[in-house]
Amino acid sequence: MSQLVTPRRAAAALVTAALLVPLAACGSGDSKKDEGSGKSAGSATTDLTVLAASSLTDVFKKAGAVYEKEHQGTKVHFSFAGSQELAAQVKQGAPADALVTADTKTMDGLKADAGTPTVIAKNRLVIATGEGNPKKISGLKDLADSKLKVVLAASEVPVGRYGKQVLDAQKIKVKPVSQEPNVRAVLSKVELGEADAGLVYRTDAATAPKKVDAVDIPDAQNAVASYPAATLKTSKNAAAAAAFVKWLSTPEAQKILQGAGFQKP
Numbered sequence: 001m002s003q004l005v006t007p008r009r010a011a012a013a014l015v016t017a018a019l020l021v022p023l024a025a026c027g028s029g030d031s032k033k034d035e036g037s038g039k040s041a042g043s044a045t046t047d048l049t050v051l052a053a054s055s056l057t058d059v060f061k062k063a064g065a066v067y068e069k070e071h072q073g074t075k076v077h078f079s080f081a082g083s084q085e086l087a088a089q090v091k092q093g094a095p096a097d098a099l100v101t102a103d104t105k106t107m108d109g110l111k112a113d114a115g116t117p118t119v120i121a122k123n124r125l126v127i128a129t130g131e132g133n134p135k136k137i138s139g140l141k142d143l144a145d146s147k148l149k150v151v152l153a154a155s156e157v158p159v160g161r162y163g164k165q166v167l168d169a170q171k172i173k174v175k176p177v178s179q180e181p182n183v184r185a186v187l188s189k190v191e192l193g194e195a196d197a198g199l200v201y202r203t204d205a206a207t208a209p210k211k212v213d214a215v216d217i218p219d220a221q222n223a224v225a226s227y228p229a230a231t232l233k234t235s236k237n238a239a240a241a242a243a244f245v246k247w248l249s250t251p252e253a254q255k256i257l258q259g260a261g262f263q264k265p
Contacts, residue, residue: 044073045073045074045075046073046074046075046237046240047075047077047237048074048075048076048077048097048098048237048240048241048244049077049078049079049095049096049097049098050064050076050077050078050079050096050097050098050099050100050244051078051079051081051086051089051090051094051096051098051099051100052078052079052080052086052099052100053080053081053082053083053086053100053101053102053158053182053227054080054081054082054182054183054184055102055123055159055182055183055184055201055203055204056080056100056102056227057078057080057184058207058260059203059256059257059260059262060078060080060100061078062256062260063248063253063256063257064076064078066252066253066256067244067247067253071243074240074244076244079096080184081181081182082153082157082158082181082182082183083101083102083103083106083157083158084106084156084157084158085181085182086099086101086106087101087106087109087110090110090113090114090232091110091113093234095234095236096232096234096235097231097232097235097236097237097238097240097241097244098229098230098231098232098235098241098244098245099114099229099230099232100120100227100228100229100230100248101158101227101228102123102158102159102183102201102225102227103158103161103162103225103226104117104119104226104228105158105161106158107228107230110230112233113232113233113234114230114231114232114233115230115231115232115233115242115245116230117228117229117230118228118229118230118245118246118248118249118265119226119227119228119229119265120227120228120229120248120249120253120254120257120265121226121227121254121257121258121262121263121264121265122224122225122226122227122262122263122264122265123201123202123203123224123225123227123261123262123263124201124202124217124219124222124223124224124225124263125159125162125163125166125199125200125201125202125217125222125223125225126199126200126201126202126205126214126215126216126217127139127140127143127197127198127199127214127215127217128186128187128190128197128198128199128200128204128205128212128213128214128215129190129196129197129212129213129214129215130190130193130196130211130212130213131210131211131212131213132213133213133215134196135148135196135197137196137197137215138215139215139217140166140167140170140172140217140221141170141172142197143167143172143174143197143199144172144173144174146175148196148197149177149194149195149196149197150174150175150176150177150195150196150197150198151176151177151178151179151180151186151189151190151194151195151197151198152164152174152176152178152179152180152186152198152199153179153180153181153182153183153185153186153199154179154180154181155179157180157181157182157183158225159182159183159186159199159200159201159225160179160180162199162223162225163199163223165223166199166217166221166222166223169221170221177195178195183200183201183204184204186198186199186200187200187204187205187207187208187212190211190212191208191211191212197215201225202214202261203260203261203262206260206261224263226265227262227265229245229248230245231245249265
């Protein structure tokens with residue numbers, strides 16, 4: 001019996017060995033493919049989360065793409081909202097690496113949470129009207145007309161605070177039909193025809209040239225908005241966050257910002 005079983009076992013072993021050889025080769029090839037696919041531990045991606053004022057939505061998406069191209073291995077994720085909302089998120093411990101607000105007042109209130117800020121850009125207000133300016137609005141004084149549907153940002157929002165500042169300086173009383181949580185919400189109301197006019201940043205009006213017109217406000221009557229950027233002390237990517245904030249002041253980043261209508265810091 002043993003002499004008959006042994007050859008069979010030997011044959012089975014040979015067959016099994018023959019089958020394992022190509023499988024081993026395939027395994028080796030897959031391993032090499034993984035090594036070249038960028039999935040190894042040595043090629044981990046750094047994810048940066050940047051909280052930014054809503055007025056930076058369009059320009060930061062463009063700037064982020066340029067930054068990622070120049071800094072392989074870094075992925076920038078933006079979260080846009082009114083500066084006051086962003087400040088609340090920071091105070092509540094939201095995981096983020098950097099913050100850019102549309103005013104210095106909001107940033108100054110976060111000294112315990114953020115690093116030393118750097119102003120990266122400035123902006124000014126305009127009056128946004130429907131396309132073609134159907135109500136023939138020529139300046140701030142026209143916003144006092146009770147027949148006009150004017151929308152403003154809430155007073156705790158930077159653009160709302162700037163708006164109140166310019167209107168108060170000219171002793172113009174406006175009764176808005178609504179007060180919005182950020183500048184993009186104000187712009188949207190005008191775009192949709194739900195308001196005849198609204199105070200927004202010049203750069204925001206420029207994002208919708210086919211839907212709104214922008215009535216300039218003379219510099220003497222206007223307010224200058226400053227945009228400070230800073231790293232957040234709770235960041236888990238402190239070096240990468242600092243590099244991004246520093247990059248925002250470089251000639252390349254400034255070219256992108258100014259190309260979108262922002263002024264030099």
